[in-house]
Amino acid sequence: MTQKLFKDDRFKGLSFNDLRKDLIAGITVGIVAIPLGMAFAIASGVKPEYGLYTTIIAGLLVALLGGSRFQIAGPTGAFIPILLAIVLQYGYENLLIAGFLAGIMLLIMGIFKLGSLIKFIPRSVTIGFTAGIAVIIFSGQIGDFLGLEGLEKKEYFHQNIIQLLQQINTINWYSFFTAAAGLLIIIFIPKLFPRVPILLVALLVPTLIAFLFYPDKVATIGTAFGGISQSLPSFHIPEITWEKILMLWQPAFVIAMLGGIESLLSAVVSDGMTGKRHHSNRELMGQGVANMVTPLFGGIPATGAIARTATNIKSGAVSPFSGVFQSLFVLSTLLLLAPYASHIPLASMAPILMIVAFNMSEYKSFFHVLKLKSSDSLVLAATFLLTVLVNLTVAVQIGLLLAMVSFIKRMSEVLEVEKVIPAMSKGTNELTESENFGIKCPQLAFFTVEGPLFFGAADKFESMITRSINKRPTVLVLKMKHVSLIDATGGANLRSLIKDFKKMGGTTLIAELNDEVTQTFKTSGLYDEIGEENFYNSAADAVDYGLQIINVGKCPKCSHTNQATCQVFIESKSIHKSS
Structure with missing residues (x-):
């Protein structure tokens, strides 16, 4: 039984040429993962290097232990609202504990073969909270896009919007120009040069413009976070108590569910692109181990990233070694180039996250379900509004409850x-x-x-x-x-x-x-x-x-x-x- 569970044929029959393809794919994905890792960490209320630590450690472990040949794991936009809420309410140390607990939950799901159950979460619920997350991410970047001063991250959406309106007169036009340049690059460059690593270009070009033409005029990683440490992450076991477990199990459960849903969805997408089949329960186990280990090195929760996994496949990946090479590339970049990251303007990261939010919003599906004017529309609207106005934990719980009530009503009518x-x-x-x-x-x-x-x-x-x-x-x-x-x-x-x-x-x-x-x-x-x-x-x-x-x-x-x-x-x- 144990041998069958851990049997892994994803590494068999590889040639030197296959490894060369994996190396190229890994470097390509790494180039995409670096700006995203830092941006997601900052948006989650933690230091940018924690996002890089997550990319390195979770990416490596999921590649080695997961159930998909092509899965690329790391921090994702879906986690931003829940992680930010935990940081604001409980602090960074408790975020690590919540991530660790989520890893245990994912591991248990995989061991007890619950991978297929996650697929039964209604589409109306997933679209609802995904669109809500997109709104939170997008609105959360307006301050950095405009370079507004005196902003503090708040727990609730309406508090942040009120704060933006109150500080709108503090626009920094240098920040606006920097962010606008990055946004234009993301929109138009792919149409002219489709093979260019667009996110990296959208990060570097505005950084160079700001550094050369108006230094010290915009907020940067250096001024906001003191730069990025040019060293390996240190090992640290957070203090876990029974009181903290009782306090954090609900947000940890939401992290686990989100991680499981996004990971398996990403694996399904990769199956469709390659014709291969993933092992859902082993994928959950790999994600569980990754999320248990990553917090011990200061990393935030991770999951399978659909866009990075698709990039991995399009770049010619053959085996999980591409994920391993991606982690090694990001680690090498951290050790060699970390000091230069302090010059990156926060405004250059804002359009990257805005585009991520727009792409993940599924706005076409959102409005299609709303037009149905059915119970699914009610579930969608409730989940969306609760995600935006309250928090993701409550939204998922109420959304699932409404979906179950709707299902019971439909079945009773049968x-x-x-x-x-x-x-x-x-x-x-x-x-x-x-x-x-x-x-x-x-x-x-x-x-x-x-x-x-x-x-x-x-x-x-x-x-x-x-x-x-x-x-x-x-x-x-x-x-x-x-x-x-x-x-x-x-x-x-x-x-x-x-x-x-x-x-x-x-x-x-x-x-x-x-x-x-x-x-x-x-x-x-x-x-x-x-x-x-x-x-x-x-x-x-x-x-x-x-x-x-x-x-x-x-x-x-x-x-x-x-x-x-x-x-x-x-x-x-x-x-x-x-x-």
Whole structure:
């Protein structure tokens, strides 16, 4: 079992030429990852080097231990709001603990093979919080884009917007020009030179302009953070207490869920681009280990990055060694060029994050779901607004709750309970179909039940059957051929209904149960309570037996009128038609 779980064929059969391709792809991705790592760290409220540490360590571990050949892991924009909120509310040290706890959760998900469950999170929820995150990231860069002074990062969106409006008169036009230059480069250069590492160019060109033409006029990494340390990250175990675990488990869970969703989505995208298949549970385990180790070196939470993974594939990557080479390249750059990073203007990072926010917003899908004006639209809008106005933790919880309520409502509507006019078996009476159409037997109630009989639909089922029982029939036939499942609540309601009917002297017959639901009946004891003799493979046979119980010949109504008033269809045609 253990050998099968950790069996990894992603490194087999590699040639020197394959490694050369991985080296080129790794360097290419590294060039993209460096500005993003610093930008995401700054936007998350921590020092830029912590983003680089995350890129190096998480990228290396996920490449070695993950479940995808091409996954590139590191800090991503999706984490920015939750990480910033943790830093503002609890501090940087507690952010490390939250990341560590999230890593444990991801590892447990992978060990217990829960990778497939993450895929069941509704699209309306993911689009909602992704669009909300995009709005927070975009608005969070306006201050650096305009070079506004006196800004402090606040926990809530409205507080930051009010602060921007209050300080709008402090625009630094040098910062604006720097940021605008970077934005124009990102928009137009790819159209002319598609193979240029656009994010690096958008970072370096504005930096050179600011350094050469108006030094000391704009805020830089050096003035804001004191530069970037030209050294390896130091090992440090944060102080984890039970009180901190209780305080941080909710944001840690959101980090784990976001990390799992984005990692598996990135792996699915890479599968579509390459035709390879990823191992979802091993990917979660790799992400879990990476997020447990990264905080020990000061790094922030990481996940699979869709854009960087796609860049890796387009650059010719063959194996996970491209992710290893990416980490080594970023490490080398940190050790060699860190002092020069202090000259990078914060304004040159703002357009990079704004473009990231725009690309991740999925605005087309967002407005498409809103136009549906359905329960999905409500879930989407609620998740989006809560992400922006409150926080991501609350948004995900409420979004999932609303989605579950919506799902239960839809499933309850799937259940159909329909009363059907049954047919007497052949030989009981020789009346023709046309002569007896519309005549009913008051002593036999026949219902077809279709759909899941679960807690959301149990009340509907019970109320419809109870109305019929109140008319005092002798036999109740339930055709349950298309009942896909029955849960504890559905079973309890059915048991109560049958007991009440039995006290009234009635008999319940169950027809055409599938094997799975039959097993549920037996496990719950309901099968024995009803009696094996009252289960039938054919609804027609159940009706035949029911008419024998009624004894049509001695029925008071039939004896009084001297004719059989029960509905008769030769060969039980109406029952077969109802199926």
